[in-house]
Amino acid sequence: MxxxxxxxxxxxxxxxxxxxxxxxxxxxxxxxxxxxxxxxxxxxxxxxxxxxxxxxxxxxxxxxxxxxxxxxxxxxxxxxxxxxxxxxxxxxxxxxxxxxxxxxxxxxxxxxxxxxxxxxxxxxxxxxxxxxxxxxxxxxxxxxxxxxxxxxxxxxxxxxxxxxGLPAPDPAADVRLWVDRRFHVKGSGTVVTGTLPAGTVRVGDVLEVGGREARVRGVEALGVAREAISGVARVALDLGGRAPEVARGDAVVTPGAFEPTTLVDVRVTGEGAVPAKPLLHVGSALLAVHARPLGDDLVRLSLERPLPLRVGDRAILRDPGSRALWGLEVLDPAPPPLRRRGAAGVRAATLRGHDGSLAAELEVRGVVRRSLLRRIGVPDGPLPDGAVETAGWLVGPRRAEELRQRLVALASTRPVAPAAAAHELGLPADDLVLAVVRPPLRLEQGRITTGSDVPAALRDAAARVCAETDGFAAVEAGRLDQLGLGPAELARLHGAGLLLRIDPRLALPPGADAAAVEVLRGLDQPFTTSAARQALGTSRRVVLPLLAHLDRTGRTVRLADDRRRLR
The missing domain is CATH 3.40.50.300 (P-loop containing nucleotide triphosphate hydrolases)
Structure with a gap:
């Protein structure tokens, strides 16, 4: 349609x-x-x-x-x-x-x-x-x-x-139907109509209006009852006799897919300055807002009620007195508060170079839940180099490095628990602290510390082991003895992140386990120990403890027939 x-x-x-x-x-x-x-x-x-x-x-x-x-x-x-x-x-x-x-x-x-x-x-x-x-x-x-x-x-x-010649809308997109008409049908219930721009609505779907669930009892388009309809389409939805209160300007949406907001940063186009109290027209909604200039064509809007807005949405600001109109594009539906003097100017400078991409969002926000970015319409994509993801949180590259350096400074004075480090660094979750632990940081007995207490002689020996290791062919036990590296020394170097100890008498350079996973990814899954040994170019002496290490750390799964697959 x-x-x-x-x-x-x-x-x-x-x-x-x-x-x-x-x-x-x-x-x-x-x-x-x-x-x-x-x-x-x-x-x-x-x-x-x-x-x-x-x-x-x-x-x-x-x-x-x-x-x-x-x-x-x-x-x-x-x-x-x-x-x-x-x-x-x-x-x-x-x-x-x-x-x-x-x-x-x-x-x-x-x-x-x-x-x-x-x-x-x-x-x-x-x-x-x-x-x-x-x-x-x-x-x-x-x-x-x-x-x-x-x-x-x-x-x-x-x-x-x-x-x-129009681009085809995505039938799998989240539903957001701005209601332009609402009426009651005797024997049926509340019916709402609107233009569905994308997504699909089916009979039996549970949607959401103002945070309350509404089940679709019937779907009609152009006077014909349908089991399902995809955008773009004019639709009428029968929400039944127990539908939540709904009126023109409300939005019927996919549950949990949007972030209702009363604060939004926008870019405006049009002649003259936007008044302090314009009217906002978005979708079929009309509401009063307060406009705070940030700089040039950038404005922060405070809304009188929450709306499900996303990055890139287009809308209109209107001055009811002069009838002047301004177009706007939503840049950020979940902006940070402006608490300090000069914060508006800093925010404007940030927004001017902002393109709405995942990398740009991580640069601006530093730490953010991936689910929030999805709800506000930030397009998904590969994480930029240096970014960190853990337990649903994303950390931008610049912020991750800054946190790592602060954590090194903190842990070099005393061992620190992840919870205490999270509080000290202003992070919302312990997982974020653990995600930035890299050498010289290490987790030892539940506390984060550094390898700064490792003697220089041990450090030199670890460096010799790394230099003499050929791929995944580890140096022999006799050579470790010559370097003064017994089980206790290997354990200490492993804890400091200077070596990867996969057996009391066997060590590889740090990061060898991650490199092995990438090699094993190229094998048919599941794979045998023999296939892994050949792919890694090493011996059974190394491959058996290395695979056991990957099992322990959750990178591989050992099957009943002794084969393995990547998790």
């Missing part, structure tokens, strides 16, 4: 055009028909050959209903800007175009109506010049007449071309 929103000045023929294209009347209220103008959002649909179902969201064109208009525009990816040939360029056409530009809508068609009443050329030229200064630059233009049918075939062809 495809969804298209209309836009344009009042009485320029939006509803008439939708009626001609679909055969249905988008004006469903008696007052709308009596006054000849749209007051509420209208919905109609049709099918186009070779394209399938196309739904139209017909929005009011009168300036008094701009809030309703923006609630219909917010979630829709394609616009049809309607301009009358027998009227000049009008204020609401400009306001609607500014709103589409603010939302970043880049796909659409400009339609000049009433071509039978006046020469459409001037209106086409003016519309072209206005549109080409916005996100809709280059959109095709067409002149039509709803009365004579002239140009309608060309319009349908353009709709087919524009809609078929």
């Amino acid at each position: 495809h969804v298209v929103v209309t836009a344009g000045h009042v009485d320029h023929g939006k509803s008439t055009l939708v009626r001609v294209l679909t055969g249905s009347d988008p004006d469903r209220l008696e007052e709308e028909r009596r006054r000849g103008l749209s007051i509420e959002l209208g919905y109609c649909w049709t099918s186009l050959d070779g394209l399938g179902e196309v739904a139209f969201v017909d929005v009011p064109g009168h300036e008094r209903f701009i809030a309703t208009t923006l609630s219909g525009m917010g979630p829709v990816p394609v616009a049809m800007l309607v301009v009358a040939a027998d009227d000049p360029w009008m204020p609401q056409a400009a306001e609607h175009l500014a709103a589409l530009d603010a939302l970043g809508v880049a796909h659409g068609i400009v339609v000049v109506t009433r071509s039978d009443l006046a020469d459409p050329a001037p209106a086409l030229a003016r519309a072209r010049s206005e549109v080409d200064r916005t996100s809709l630059a280059g959109a095709p233009v067409v002149a039509v007449s709803g009365a004579t049918g002239e140009g309608l075939d060309e319009l349908r062809a353009l709709l087919h071309k524009v809609l078929s």
Whole structure:
């Protein structure tokens, strides 16, 4: 399915055009028909050959209903800007175009109506010049007449071309349906409607509204009951008689997939400074916010109620007094507090170079839960070199190195318990302390210490062992004796991270176990001891204790038939 929103000045023929294209009347209220103008959002649909179902969201064109208009525009990816040939360029056409530009809508068609009443050329030229200064630059233009049918075939062809060129939404994406209409059906319960941009909703799914669960009792799209529907689509969801309170502007979402926020950092576009108390239009929601400038085009918004926002969301700020509009892009829906003097300027400098990537988020946040990054819409990807992950926490490379250096300074004065170190370093979990323990740090009897107490002679002997080890072929026990390395000395060097002791009389360079895992990863799983020995290029004397070490440390699993596989 495809969804298209209309836009344009009042009485320029939006509803008439939708009626001609679909055969249905988008004006469903008696007052709308009596006054000849749209007051509420209208919905109609049709099918186009070779394209399938196309739904139209017909929005009011009168300036008094701009809030309703923006609630219909917010979630829709394609616009049809309607301009009358027998009227000049009008204020609401400009306001609607500014709103589409603010939302970043880049796909659409400009339609000049009433071509039978006046020469459409001037209106086409003016519309072209206005549109080409916005996100809709280059959109095709067409002149039509709803009365004579002239140009309608060309319009349908353009709709087919524009809609078929849209990127396909992800049917597996998290659901976020901004509610634009809510009503009660006797014998059924609460029904909500909205435009589903991506994801899939199925009968029986449990979704969430305002933190409360809502089970989907039925799904309808374009007047037809469905077992499931994927975005983009106009949908109606029956949430049953025990549905939580829900209204226009609420969002029906996948449980646990979003981070409701009342504080968000954004980048704004538009003329002039944003007022201190603008209105925020996002999706179908409208709410008052407080805007705090951070610097240049960066603003922090405090919201009057939580919203499920994500990085990259587009929305509109509006001054109800001057009717000025600003577009905004969400940069951070979970920003840090600004407590110190000058913090706003520091935050602005941070955001200017921020591209929303995983690496950038780790650079800014230092320590963060991976689950939070997913909920706020940070794209997943490989961790940058030097980053650390443990127990669901991520630590950025710069912060990990800083923590390691502070931990070395701390542990060099006295052995320290992980919990105490976490408190000292301001970390939320002991696991994060253990994750940055690297030589010269070591964990000994439950406490973190350094190898600074290892005598120089032992250090030199460990260095000789590393230099003389050929791959995974360990030096012989006799050579260890020559270097003065008995079981006690090997244990001490192992604890200091200077050698890897895999047997009381057998040592490899530190990190050899991790290197062995990478070699074993290339074998067919599970593998035999013999296959491991050949792949590692070593002897049974080494491979048996090395595999036993990998078993103990959880890197390999020993099976009943004495084969192993990587965990």
